[in-house]
Amino acid sequence: MSVIYQRVAFIGLGLIASSMAHAIRRSGLAVTTTGTARSADTRKVAREIGLVDQVFDTAAETVKGADLVVLCVPMGAMGTVAEEIAPHLEPGATLTDVGSVKQAVIDAVTPFLPQGVHFIPGHPLAGTEHSGPRAGFAELFDNRWCILTPPDGCDSQALARLSRFWRGMGANLDVMDAPHHDLVLAVTSHTPHLIAYTMVGVADDLRRVTDSEVIKYSAAGFRDFTRIAASDPTMWRDVFLTNKDATLEILGRFTEELFALQRAIRQGDGDLLHAYFTRTRAIRRGIIEAGQDTDAPDFGRAKSKG
Amino acid sequence: MSVIYQRVAFIGLGLIASSMAHAIRRSGLAVTTTGTARSADTRKVAREIGLVDQVFDTAAETVKGADLVVLCVPMGAMGTVAEEIAPHLEPGATLTDVGSVKQAVIDAVTPFLPQGVHFIPGHPLAGTEHSGPRAGFAELFDNRWCILTPPDGCDSQALARLSRFWRGMGANLDVMDAPHHDLVLAVTSHTPHLIAYTMVGVADDLRRVTDSEVIKYSAAGFRDFTRIAASDPTMWRDVFLTNKDATLEILGRFTEELFALQRAIRQGDGDLLHAYFTRTRAIRRGIIEAGQDTDAPDFGRAKSKG
Numbered sequence: 214m215s216v217i218y219q220r221v222a223f224i225g226l227g228l229i230a231s232s233m234a235h236a237i238r239r240s241g242l243a244v245t246t247t248g249t250a251r252s253a254d255t256r257k258v259a260r261e262i263g264l265v266d267q268v269f270d271t272a273a274e275t276v277k278g279a280d281l282v283v284l285c286v287p288m289g290a291m292g293t294v295a296e297e298i299a300p301h302l303e304p305g306a307t308l309t310d311v312g313s314v315k316q317a318v319i320d321a322v323t324p325f326l327p328q329g330v331h332f333i334p335g336h337p338l339a340g341t342e343h344s345g346p347r348a349g350f351a352e353l354f355d356n357r358w359c360i361l362t363p364p365d366g367c368d369s370q371a372l373a374r375l376s377r378f379w380r381g382m383g384a385n386l387d388v389m390d391a392p393h394h395d396l397v398l399a400v401t402s403h404t405p406h407l408i409a410y411t412m413v414g415v416a417d418d419l420r421r422v423t424d425s426e427v428i429k430y431s432a433a434g435f436r437d438f439t440r441i442a443a444s445d446p447t448m449w450r451d452v453f454l455t456n457k458d459a460t461l462e463i464l465g466r467f468t469e470e471l472f473a474l475q476r477a478i479r480q481g482d483g484d485l486l487h488a489y490f491t492r493t494r495a496i497r498r499g500i501i502e503a504g505q506d507t508d509a510p511d512f513g514r515a516k517s518k519g
Numbered sequence: 520m521s522v523i524y525q526r527v528a529f530i531g532l533g534l535i536a537s538s539m540a541h542a543i544r545r546s547g548l549a550v551t552t553t554g555t556a557r558s559a560d561t562r563k564v565a566r567e568i569g570l571v572d573q574v575f576d577t578a579a580e581t582v583k584g585a586d587l588v589v590l591c592v593p594m595g596a597m598g599t600v601a602e603e604i605a606p607h608l609e610p611g612a613t614l615t616d617v618g619s620v621k622q623a624v625i626d627a628v629t630p631f632l633p634q635g636v637h638f639i640p641g642h643p644l645a646g647t648e649h650s651g652p653r654a655g656f657a658e659l660f661d662n663r664w665c666i667l668t669p670p671d672g673c674d675s676q677a678l679a680r681l682s683r684f685w686r687g688m689g690a691n692l693d694v695m696d697a698p699h700h701d702l703v704l705a706v707t708s709h710t711p712h713l714i715a716y717t718m719v720g721v722a723d724d725l726r727r728v729t730d731s732e733v734i735k736y737s738a739a740g741f742r743d744f745t746r747i748a749a750s751d752p753t754m755w756r757d758v759f760l761t762n763k764d765a766t767l768e769i770l771g772r773f774t775e776e777l778f779a780l781q782r783a784i785r786q787g788d789g790d791l792l793h794a795y796f797t798r799t800r801a802i803r804r805g806i807i808e809a810g811q812d813t814d815a816p817d818f819g820r821a822k823s824k825g
Contacts (some may be wrong), residue, residue, distance in 0.1 A: 402740040405740040412773060415706070417802055427802065436806055470717045478767060
């Protein structure tokens with residue numbers, strides 16, 4: 214792998230930024246990396262573990278001389294950060310981000326964008342339920358998708374370079390427009406997360422079943438919900454606030470379908486239930502065939518005996 | 520491990536029965552195993568792979584001389600099978616089952632129960648999305664819970680023996696009454712499955728997002744839903760038809776909570792969302808501490824590059 218950027222600057226040093234830093238080093242994609250975080254504690258940890266070559270206290274210092282700047286802050290902070298760094302961005306530099314919603318980032322960042330800076334929003338579809346600068350690992354993006362949503366008239370060389378960079382970190386690349394991205398993610402990510410959060414909340418709240426029972430018997434299905442309901446609360450609050458329309462649209466469809474199944478249960482309509490459950494099996498097979506999951510039967514099984 | 524039953528008979532040879540057969544052999548828990556299945560094809564496969572010592576064409580032959588009979592058929596078939604085998608059960612034998620709903624099994628089986636046969640309903644909380652006689656493996660129950668719901672006045676020696684048997688197959692044992700079991704499972708398993716089925720159905724049905732997009736981008740959360748939405752349709756149809764009341768109760772609570780979160784999104788109430796998402800994180804930690812899942816960050820990651 215060869216060097217793609219001279220100097221990559223991270224604003225925000227959580228799971229995604231720290232994984233990118235490791236992946237860049239693994240493949241030698243940049244000469245230097247810099248980073249900053251709003252929290253002094255995060256900056257301290259990043260310095261201790263040598264996450265990037267230089268940790269700065271301000272975003273302005275961090276982006277100085279960088280030919281790639283990556284915004285890795287929660288959706289709600291994108292505009293503020295863009296305003297802060299705008300005067301310090303190098304002409305010809307590429308500015309990207311890793312936010313889960315793309316139209317909202319474009320709306321927040323574009324007003325501050327200086328002439329000559331290439332803004333190419335991005336979204337790596339990878340994560341774990343862990344957060345912070347210690348959570349990152351170089352393999353996070355391997356065989357995962359990264360979606361770029363370049364604006365009309367985007368510089369094609371800048372786009373090709375950023376694409377090479379993501380491929381160098383192990384990701385598969387895709388390009389689409391921001392509104393379509395936001396709808397696709399509302400289906401595959403945002404609504405499932407909201408539903409998982411809700412189900413876990415119901416279980417927690419139900420006085421007739423204790424938390425310890427819920428935990429003990431979680432392997433029967435509930436466990437898969439708790440994994441995604443353990444993701445970073447700030448990030449997810451911002452996702453729902455910024456992808457409001459698409460999420461509410463998919464939630465509306467979900468509620469409709471749920472009511473239909475609920476009525477089938479109430480009326481004892483086994484044929485409807487069986488047909489529905491048979492149809493959903495096919496999608497699962499597609500996901501395994503596409504290499505986005507494993508069908509190993511011991512998936513998620515703890516090694517130790519409790 | 521020592522022999523606990525002389526002859527264990529399986530009615531139904533799907534994932535659970537075949538895993539039990541492997542686990543029995545692993546630990547030498549029975550002298551002989553027998554089995555039957557309604558489908559000739561399943562019986563043929565079971566004979567080919569030597570799943571049990573003897574495969575019979577009828578349930579009557581299968582249970583003859585058995586001191587443990589395990590009903591491993593869908594919930595909807597429990598009554599019919601009980602009626603069929605009742606005249607052939609040995610006095611002093613234990614009859615158990617592995618159904619996901621317990622009150623309905625008791626209601627279906629008890630009318631046919633001969634004097635002197637110990638009926639102790641059971642439910643191993645373990646599974647994969649695979650079905651059939653080839654799906655079983657000896658480790659399925661390791662460190663998983665098995666819940667027994669003995670009726671009032673159950674013979675304590677028969678209960679102790681069945682408990683030893685399940686522990687011998689690697690499971691942790693718990694005992695509770697059938698209605699409480701059905702409520703706990705409605706929370707930890709049945710409602711989550713229905714919700715997962717619904718979400719996968721919505722994604723499949725949405726014309727503006729293609730199935731291939733759903734599959735490609737599933738790693739962002741949706742994937743965890745498809746795993747549980749790929750379970751056996753017949754089994755799950757019967758679960759919802761037989762645990763109707765508890766499932767509808769939890770679904771009602773779920774819908775209430777979902778509407779509250781939906782309103783928070785619509786109104787932009789970030790504080791409510793953040794507080795809710797923070798609370799649900801704690802349950803996840805409990806599950807990992809209880810050894811019912813792993814927090815490995817590469818959980819579910821396919822090994823090969825697609």
